[in-house]
Amino acid sequence: MNASRISFGFTPGEVIVVTGAGSGIGRATAKRAAEVGLAVGAWDVNGPAVRAVVDEIVAMGGRAVACLADVTDDQQIAAALDATEALGAVRYLVNNAGPASSSDLEFDQALSRSVGSMRRVTAHWLRRSRPAGCAVVNIASVAGTRIGAAPDWYSAAKAAVMGWTRYLATNHAAELRANAVAPGLIDTPRMAGFVESPLGQRISGRIPLGRLGDPDDIAWTTLFLLSPLAAYITGALIVVDGGWTITQ
Numbered sequence: 001m002n003a004s005r006i007s008f009g010f011t012p013g014e015v016i017v018v019t020g021a022g023s024g025i026g027r028a029t030a031k032r033a034a035e036v037g038l039a040v041g042a043w044d045v046n047g048p049a050v051r052a053v054v055d056e057i058v059a060m061g062g063r064a065v066a067c068l069a070d071v072t073d074d075q076q077i078a079a080a081l082d083a084t085e086a087l088g089a090v091r092y093l094v095n096n097a098g099p100a101s102s103s104d105l106e107f108d109q110a111l112s113r114s115v116g117s118m119r120r121v122t123a124h125w126l127r128r129s130r131p132a133g134c135a136v137v138n139i140a141s142v143a144g145t146r147i148g149a150a151p152d153w154y155s156a157a158k159a160a161v162m163g164w165t166r167y168l169a170t171n172h173a174a175e176l177r178a179n180a181v182a183p184g185l186i187d188t189p190r191m192a193g194f195v196e197s198p199l200g201q202r203i204s205g206r207i208p209l210g211r212l213g214d215p216d217d218i219a220w221t222t223l224f225l226l227s228p229l230a231a232y233i234t235g236a237l238i239v240v241d242g243g244w245t246i247t248q
Contacts, residue, residue: 010037011037013039013063013088014091015085015090016040017043018040018042019044019095020044020096021043021044021050021053022045023049023188023189025139025183027049030053032220039064040054040057040063040064041067041090042067043071044067045097047068051066067079067080071118071120072112072116074124077120077124085128089131092136092226093122093134094137094139095118095121095137098117101149101150105153111156111157114153115161118161118164126175126176133228138161138164138178138179139161141161142182143158144161146245165235177234180236182238182239183218183241184239184244185203186217186218187214213241
């Protein structure tokens, strides 16, 4: 896809925050956002990884700042917003950061780190001065929104992400549009080794489109939902899974 021909109606220089931008879906979203002309606040707990992403964006002529940010920590969120606002007021937010389903977490702690962290980042953002026409996309999953995958906390957290997205869309409509994307099986570092396993082979073999998703598949969907082209879409969940869940 020739990103140079894509704009989605964004005004060049508008500022976006992408959490979990150091790898996978977050990395792809940060890079594609820069390609359509947005200035990017790239946040991650992995400093070298997020700095590498920003270096790539700058090398291709974009504007970006790398922020070392744990999205469960209020002070780090505030500091990351301060740093990002050097690019301008933040108009768009992608809540992507969160623990992997393979993380060994206690249920209540996991929900706090998953949907609770998204709520925390968004609350900090909403207290700041922002341009009109703001939008947020929260990254959910087909787990919890379409299927009841293990572990229990992961499905519960991703279902909660969608419920909270609907709350935002209903109760903060004067301030923003809020939507969510539910990825299926996406070829990211978190999936390393899974596809080659017997279970992975069985599951991926049932995807109608015949492949795992690419992080760009999620990035482009996310950017569309943020963009002026989606100005009448709010409170929606867009499933991006190659048709996998319709086969379950």
